[in-house]
Amino acid sequence: MCAPPLEAVRLKPSIQKNALEANRRYLLELQPDRLLHNFHKSAGLPPKGEVYGGWEARGIAGHTLGHYLSACSLMFAQTGDKEVQARIQYMVAELARCQAAHGDGYVGGTTVERDGKVLDGKIVFEEIRRGDIRTGGFDINGGWVPLYTWHKVHAGLIDAYRLGKEPRALDVMLGMADYLATILEQLSDAQMQKLLAAEYGGLNDSYAETYALTGNPRYLKLAERIRDRKVLDPITAGKNILPGLHANTQIPKIIGLARLYELTGEPGHAQAARFFHKTVLDHHSYVIGGNSEREHFGPPDVLSPYITDRTCEACNSYNMLKLTRHLYAWEPEAHYFDYFERVHLNHIMAHQHPETGMFVYFMPLTSGARRTYSTPDDSFWCCVGSGIESHSKHGDSIYWENGRTLYVNLFTPSTLDWAEKGMAFELDTQYPFSETVTLRVTRTSGLPLDIALRLPGWCENPAVFLNGKPAAFERQRGYAILKRQWRVGDRIELALPMPLRTEATPDNPRLLAFLHGPLVLAADLGPADKHFEQQTPALVSPDPLKALKPVDAAQHVFRMEGAVPQALTLRPFFNQYDNRTAVYFPIFSQAEWAGEREAFLAAQREKAALEKRTVDVVFLGEMQPERDHNFRSNHSDLLSWQGRSGRQAWWGEGNYIEVDMAVRPGPMVLRALYWGEEVNKNFDILIDGKRLVNERRQAEPVKKFVSVDYALPEALIRGKSTIAVRFETRGSDAPVYELRTLTAGK
Incomplete structure (x- = not known):
């Protein structure tokens, strides 16, 4: 099973085409030379534009360029827009210049901060080459997920070659692939696993695709080695170890396994992909189809405590749709596209503002929440990168075929030119604001062909008409299948009453x-x-x-x-x-409301009061909150318990975790969240280097999270807007999950 080439599908007026046009405007507003700033600088070439703000001004710089190459390549394939293709050609040429200046295949834009100085991120890759690998879970040697960013550029060049029709992209991509390969190939298994503890995006996928393009077994071997065993081995064995894990770190790894299955036939890869997909859908997804809260998976089948303003990271849905396409290609069951449609309409179409073209990072589901959109020049979150891709390819899954049957999976107004079969079709509808979908044959070869229309699982009584009359059809795997020698002008109507x-x-x-x-x-x-x-x-x-x-x-x-x-x-x-x-x-019910009204309202007041008192909050063990609060540590581990992430300063003496937190004038409190069974400890809590308290956690163990408040003396916060909060060991470990600074009182 495969989808027809994206260039064979053209969108007609619709909400999807509106989104595509808004995205095209934004792609053309972005300045390639600003995205290339760090690449030029790294290569010793004079930058031609100022660096953008937001994440592009930080260590992860360059990830947007990779997404931009992919987005422009998808947009060119979807629309044939020559202005967009010119962007691809220019950026590939500039990357080739940068690569030539390095002389060893390297091309990158990441940076790392050392002793207050911002250094070229290439230093991290060369340290890895020497076997010097240090990671706190979201960094490598202090660099913010450099392998994740590397993957985005690698994948962008593959898309530029395949979809953007830019032949020079292949040489640049292979130079990149070989540079990193010379580093990774000489690592021991233990070193590789240590390295892969940090987020690496879909690096296994990009090396698998490089093998598919070249046939060089070197890349396939490397793709197989890029396997985070701590996560992927249990998933392959059918164990749900997702609670507490950073969601979008895991999904691309699984996509890579899916691609490896297609290239090698290794059944364990398919087993992992199917188990992961089903587990996320059945046990970790919200009603809009998205998943994660504050970027992390919670406990299975527990959503009600995690309906907040930080639900459903957009990157997760972008990647889950990619994974769904792989699974559907192996097994054309309509239920895959029931899920795809739910995510596409209710999350992806929600996360881009159709007038401004800006994007939402988290899709808030809590009552009273509003969406927070990116800005054109100063955001460049991961969800902006995946967003410009998502809204460049709204035609990529409408139609699928296996040579004998045309499958219509999404009801998006469009045309299909199926050149291989000598046939063409038009799909017209106002869906989802209409219950009727019409598919017309506009060119035919005269050969028999089956057409399969998805019958959504939510629709109890669908009906199919052929040329205005009720049509007989076979119902298989969630499809209405019509068999006929089609003629120009034949019209199929699908009626989908909406319950x-x-x-x-x-x-x-x-x-x-x-x-x-x-x-x-x-x-x-x-x-x-x-x-x-x-x-x-x-x-x-x-x-x-x-x-x-x-x-x-x-x-x-x-x-x-x-x-x-x-x-x-x-x-x-x-x-x-x-x-x-x-x-x-x-x-x-009326009786329940009479009995529970006061408790319900009291809980709402308590929640509102906490939010009003909160000056700052850090969710430890989570990448972005830690980055936002300048997390630092000498020796610590990530924690995951009861669906929550945390940090643990190592057992011993003088090991610490530290963050910067906002304060304001007046009486204040530091609140720490602990797991109730983690008792009998010995660690200090320090404020700007001065001990606030020695914490022993001498209490009866309880199986729940518990909060402890520590009054902040006025002398420690006087005249300050931020304080450094440190947990430092004095003979035990120091595990903590969340920190808040609160105004005193209730």
């Missing part, structure tokens, strides 16, 4: 989300630029579905009667770009 339904969180059947057809609904809680100080909406009703009354079913608009504190209007979640929303609703 209203609910979906509960797996751990709380009384916490519901509402869906209408393929779309997740959300309450419109007002403009995003207005403060939200209401209580969390709840629904008091004996029958939640009957509480929703259609206002405009075609536009998926419903009125929720029985909502407290007031009736609500529900609309599609994805296009509430500038609204505050609520997606999940606590459900009560």
Whole structure:
């Protein structure tokens, strides 16, 4: 099974084409010379543009250039836009100049900070070559995930060659691949595993693709060696070890295994990919199809405590859709595209603002949340990079074929030129704002062909018509299959009545989300630029579905009667770009509400009070919060417990973890979160080098997280906006999961 080439599909007017056009405008607004700044500087060449801000001004610089090459290549394949192709050609030529200046195949833009100085990141790769490998989990020798960034450029050059039709990209890519290969090939297995403890993106995938392009077994051998055994071996064995792990670190590794299975036939790779995909879908995904909270997987089948403003990182969904394509190619079952459609419509289409073209990092699902968008010049998060790719390829999975059957999996208005079969088609619909999809034959070879239309799993009574009359069809694997010798003008209509339904969180059947057809609904809680100080909406009703009354079913608009504190209007979640929303609703019967109302409201007040008191918060063991708070340590490990990440200063004397935290004038408290069974310790907590307290954790062990508050003396914070908070061992280890600075009081 394969999808037709992207250049064979052209989008017609639709929400997807609007997104594509907004993305194209942004791609052309970006200045290649600014993305190339660090590459030129690393090569000793004069930069031609100032470095961008945000992540591009930090150690991970260069990752955007890789995504940009991929996005432009996809955009060129999707549209044939010559201006976009010219960007690819220019950037590849400049990368070739940089590579020639290095003289050894290296080309990169990463940096590393040493003793207050910003150095060229190439130093890290040469240290690895010598066997000097140090990592705290999110860095290598102090450099911010350099292998992750390397993968983005490697993959971007592959896309530039394959999709962007730029032949010079192959030589640059092979130079890169060989440079890193000479480093990795000489590492021992132990050294390799130590190196792979840090995020490396889909580096195994890019080496597998390099093998596919060249047939050189060197690259296949290396792709197989780039295997984080600590994670991938248990997954291959069918063990869910995801809770507490950084989600998007793992998904690309699995994509690499999927590609290796396609190249080698090794069944363990396919087993891992299938198990991982099913585990994430069935046990770790929210109603919009996305996963993770604060970038990490939580406990399986536990979502209700993790519905926050930092749910569903966009990169995760981008990569899960990639993985889904691999699995579908092996086994054309419609349920894969039921999932694909859910993610694509409810998350990917939500994460780009169609007017500005800017992107959302986390898709917030908590009540009252609003989306935070990137800026054109000063963000460049990972989700901007994956975003410019996602919105360059909306035609890449609409159609699939196996030589005998054309599969229609997504209902996106488009044309397909199937040159290999001498056939062409047009797909017209207003879906998801219409229940009817029409596929017309516009050119035919006269040969028999099967056409398979996906029957969405949410649709109970689909109907199929051929040239205006009810059509007989075979129903297989979730498809309506029509067999015919097609003629020009033949018209298939698919009718998909859209039911209203609910979906509960797996751990709380009384916490519901509402869906209408393929779309997740959300309450419109007002403009995003207005403060939200209401209580969390709840629904008091004996029958939640009957509480929703259609206002405009075609536009998926419903009125929720029985909502407290007031009736609500529900609309599609994805296009509430500038609204505050609520997606999940606590459900009560009248009797339950009478008995639980005060406790529910008290919990809301307590949560609001904590947020109001919080001046700063650090979620330890998580990459971005640690980066944002200048995390440093001499000897520490990452922790994962009960679905939460943390940090542990090593057992002994003088080992520490330290972060910078914001404070403000007035009485303040430092709150630390510990696991209740981690008792009988001995470590100091220091503020700017002065001991605040010696903590022994002398308490009865309990199987839950516990918070401990430490008053911050006024003398330690006077005149300061930030303080350095250090946990330093005095004979034991020092495990901690979360730190907050709070104003004193309640």
